Amino acid sequence: MTKIAMLGAGFIGQMHALSFMSARMTRDLPVNPELTTLIETSANHALAENVAKRYGWTRTVFDDWEGALAERNHQLFVNAGPNFVHVNPSIVAAQAGAAIFSEKPLASTADEAHRLWKAVEQADVKHMCAFVHRFxxxxxxxxxxxxxxxxxxxxxxxxxxxxxxxxxxxxxxxxxxxxxxxxxxxxxxxxxxxxxxxxxxxxxxxxxxxxxxxxxxxxxxxxxxxxxxxxxxxxxxxxxxxxxxxxxxxxxxxxxxxxxxxxxxxxxxxxxxxxxxxxxxxxxxxxxxxxxxxxxxxxxxxxxxxxxxxxxPIGWHDAFTFQAYHMLSAIEHGTxxxxxxxTFRDxxxxxxxxxxxxxxxxxxxxxxxxxxx
Ligand SMILES: NC(=O)c1ccc[n+]([C@@H]2O[C@H](COP(=O)([O-])OP(=O)(O)OC[C@H]3O[C@@H](n4cnc5c(N)ncnc54)[C@H](O)[C@@H]3O)[C@@H](O)[C@H]2O)c1
Missing domain, CATH: 3.30.360.10 (Dihydrodipicolinate Reductase; domain 2)
Known part of the structure; x- marks a missing residue:
């Protein structure tokens, strides 16, 4: 079981939620994701509530991303927020022991991306950057x-x-x-x-x-x-x-x-x-x-x-599903x-x-x- 926390309910956050659900249908080694905590740090609460309901997130947390991510309840943190929130929430989640799956670009600048990569390496958790073309x-x-x-x-x-x-x-x-x-x-x-x-x-x-x-x-x-x-x-x-x-x-x-x-x-x-x-x-x-x-x-x-x-033929959603599976398989099967x-190095x-x-x-x-x- 992979309990997931995700920041961001916008365009790509919805794509990830959809893809984690689809990844469960693999004929490969089974994976078992649970959409546990959807975090929204903007004022757009209505969007997050709507997305939580549609995709079946167990709970929605507004604003207190630090509290939600520090509680060590998740095996995976997905950072699907705007670029300027890619660094600090991912570091807090990694320090709480979760694997990190971050949207691209990894950060707004190379300095910030380097800081994030090093912090996550130091936390010794798995990390993946969502360059979906690879899938x-x-x-x-x-x-x-x-x-x-x-x-x-x-x-x-x-x-x-x-x-x-x-x-x-x-x-x-x-x-x-x-x-x-x-x-x-x-x-x-x-x-x-x-x-x-x-x-x-x-x-x-x-x-x-x-x-x-x-x-x-x-x-x-x-x-x-x-x-x-x-x-x-x-x-x-x-x-x-x-x-x-x-x-x-x-x-x-x-x-x-x-x-x-x-x-x-x-x-x-x-x-x-x-x-x-x-x-x-x-x-x-x-x-x-x-x-x-x-x-x-x-x-x-x-x-x-x-x-x-x-x-x-397949489509863009399938590539996201393969990507989601790759992350879940690394957590659940050690691939x-x-x-x-x-990775964050890339x-x-x-x-x-x-x-x-x-x-x-x-x-x-x-x-x-x-x-x-
Ligand atoms: N891999 C891909 O092909 C792909 C495609 C699109 C977007 N992205 C990436 O995904 C990330 C999100 O992009 P998007 O298109 O989903 O953006 P979006 O604007 O549609 O959604 C951003 C989400 O983050 C939330 N959010 C949280 N904190 C916020 C804050 N402080 N200010 C504003 N919004 C806040 C918004 O409410 C919204 O739910 C970006 O890093 C983007 O580069 C990747």
Missing amino acids: IPALRLARDMVKAGELGEIWAYRSQMLLDMREPDGRLTWRFIRNQAGGGATGDLGSHHIDVARFIVGEVVEVSGRTMTRLKNPSGDDAAVNDDSFSAIAVLDQGATATFEASRVLAGHALTGRIEIDGTKGTLAFSMERMNELVFTEPNKGPRTIMVTANTHPYGQFSLPVGIQGAH SLDPDAA GYRVAETVDAILRSAASRQVENVRFRN
Whole structure:
């Protein structure tokens, strides 16, 4: 049994609650999560009450997150709050002995992410950062193909994450404000694809970045608004070049997520809108679409037997379910979190990379990404 406490009942908190419930349906080793305590530290009590009722949280705690997390009643703390509450509640929960599952970016700055990683390591609890792309079967297969040498030597990685996250009324929520979210498009969106580059190809060692901010702050304080678009070129530790681009203000994009990996033997291409497919192009063969839905593919037999009815496509929720299962299995069966999942070490390293891109955009210089132990 894993008793869970979670901070945040917003978009992603609801996705996690849904996914913990779905993870129970696995055909793998069984897991037994209990949605014990939902914590809300904003004034939005009505939302938390509604979510607690819909998902079956046993109790809802308002404001006193410290008391709830210090009581040693939970085996897992899920931090699904805004970036600026990622650090202190997670440290308190870790010191009370709970495993920690935190949303990305791990913190608003690399300094804060490093403080969190070190504190949780010192508490000697399991930790996982929610870079959910690692649980999309097509990207897991891409990682396996690259590691098996099927693409040859990797020379280039490129990615784009393009959205329109503007509120219809022009309001700016916490994620648009630098001292609450940290980086904007860089930290919120770029962090995902930076982690995918690290997961499949290699660590980022050098970056050159540019950012743009077009949104205006209704309060008049435009300087408080973080970047709403960025592009960066980078070098990875095994010598490949990488490009990252993301924007949250593009009217023509709902959720464009493109990743391409070029090796000396071929190219892999992934698109979030066709998340069951991986397109493999080899010289003189043209593109070949691999439907990543077979029972031999990652998570191909997770909850339903793949048999006479064929292999059905999956969705974003499934990736969250696989991620939730990975965390629960580590707690209940002692399975390893890494290298398949991102730990807080990965979360910290991505935060360091985001900071380097922002430094480069400000200085207009190439920046090295330096990692602390
Ligand atoms: N892994 C992913 O793909 C993914 C997707 C979306 C969001 N996220 C991450 O999840 C986290 C939450 O994002 P979200 O989209 O759910 O945001 P959201 O604004 O929808 O929800 C945030 C929740 O935190 C609560 N909260 C608690 N303390 C608060 C405070 N002091 N001020 C304001 N709100 C407070 C809010 O009431 C709300 O319930 C962020 O770190 C974000 O980067 C990750």
